[in-house]
Amino acid sequence: MTETTREDTGALTGAQARARFRTGERTTTIGWADRYAQANLISVPRAAAYDLLLFAQRNPQACPLLDVSEPGGHTTVLAEGADLRTDLPSYYVWRNGELADEVRDATPYWREDLVTFLIGCSLTFERALMEAGVPVRHIEEGVTDPMFTTARRCRPAGRISGPLVVSMRPLPPHLVSTAVRITARYPNVHGAPVHVGDPAALGIADVRRPDFGDAVTVGGDVPAFWACGVTTQAAVVASKLDFAISHVPGYMFITDVPDSAYAL
């Protein structure tokens, strides 16, 4: 999708990656600035922000909060000089729980009452997985991680409710323990898997057909499922929220915080 190789983009700093997206480059952030934590973004009107904050508190594995802005704010303590309206490669705009638009610059949609939540992303622990010898299939295959809406309900908060969304990584059976052990050290970016094996038990009919992101080869591996920040987008839909702006799954906000800062 871009003319650069994965190696080039992986070596960027968060600030360098954000500058590229700010000037309009549209690409998934998989493998970009791979020493820096990535984050989910969801902006909602102040009138819905208490419920979303409580929803995050009640579903911390899916919605680990890394930062919450002031109303109308578009800066964050996670990235100096960042503009949350422009520094992601793509945004969804939601109205009444339905997708209304996809834009590369959210500035025209920004509102004075929007509170922006930045939520941990499991891409943050993938470098640690690979360094421990755990293959990450979607990186090997150059695609976005597959994500699924499950039959498991989140604990609701006020008007906000919805299903748990998970990301899936196929694991060689002898590396399941290693992957659990490593990712458990990263509770703020979803931590250990919520489920290992048997997709049907999560209400997932076919692990080859994700609801978001791309399909990856599973083969003889065990599908392992991590709670995913896209859970907040599923909640926007399920709760028919009047207005929201979010990242596009796989097109994340890249922070200045080193991945390792989220490891215990």
Next chain:
Amino acid sequence: MTETTREDTGALTGAQARARFRTGERTTTIGWADRYAQANLISVPRAAAYDLLLFAQRNPQACPLLDVSEPGGHTTVLAEGADLRTDLPSYYVWRNGELADEVRDATPYWREDLVTFLIGCSLTFERALMEAGVPVRHIEEGVTDPMFTTARRCRPAGRISGPLVVSMRPLPPHLVSTAVRITARYPNVHGAPVHVGDPAALGIADVRRPDFGDAVTVGGDVPAFWACGVTTQAAVVASKLDFAISHVPGYMFITDVPDSAYAL
């Protein structure tokens, strides 16, 4: 203070301890129901609840949220059948940031708009410390842990701001590493110390004169400081909140959740 020995009260379940407090027994909960997590309680009007929720998100080491009630609610997922208005041994009532009353039953002060926050408490990891051979001085001396208001400011949220409050445990120098390692495994009950040694660097003039709780013998040990949930009470004062109800420092809410459930 009570006719029972520490051994008797330590063996109680959370429900048994709560029943004793519900019928009016007033005692610190130090050493009570020692297999079960204890929690700080702070109830504020719904109008201040968003700011307090955000304050907790922005100061997670001081304010790790274990549960947040519905407005007017007095139950919690942490303890079946518990009544948050009566099941603590003592409550403070706050008006305009000043202490207005201390009561054994908060029912007369409960309001339909009160949102109650239950916040992790470092008493939860003390059994793990002792099992690892780390002495816990205030338990040895049969008193409440010493707590101090520091010169370190919390990150504010809306109208809520205030200083960090810490609890102090003197550690033999050769056990500092063990205590850090063990408590780091309990991030939801304040985790590792925020500071080890030199009280003056935290703005604490004399470790023998705590602001809350009781003094303990320090001797040749190193004072270690953990973030403390009483930070929320200091914020009520500093922010001159119009109304709040809290636990009395050291007189905690005892849950049904085993201490070990909060260990990573």
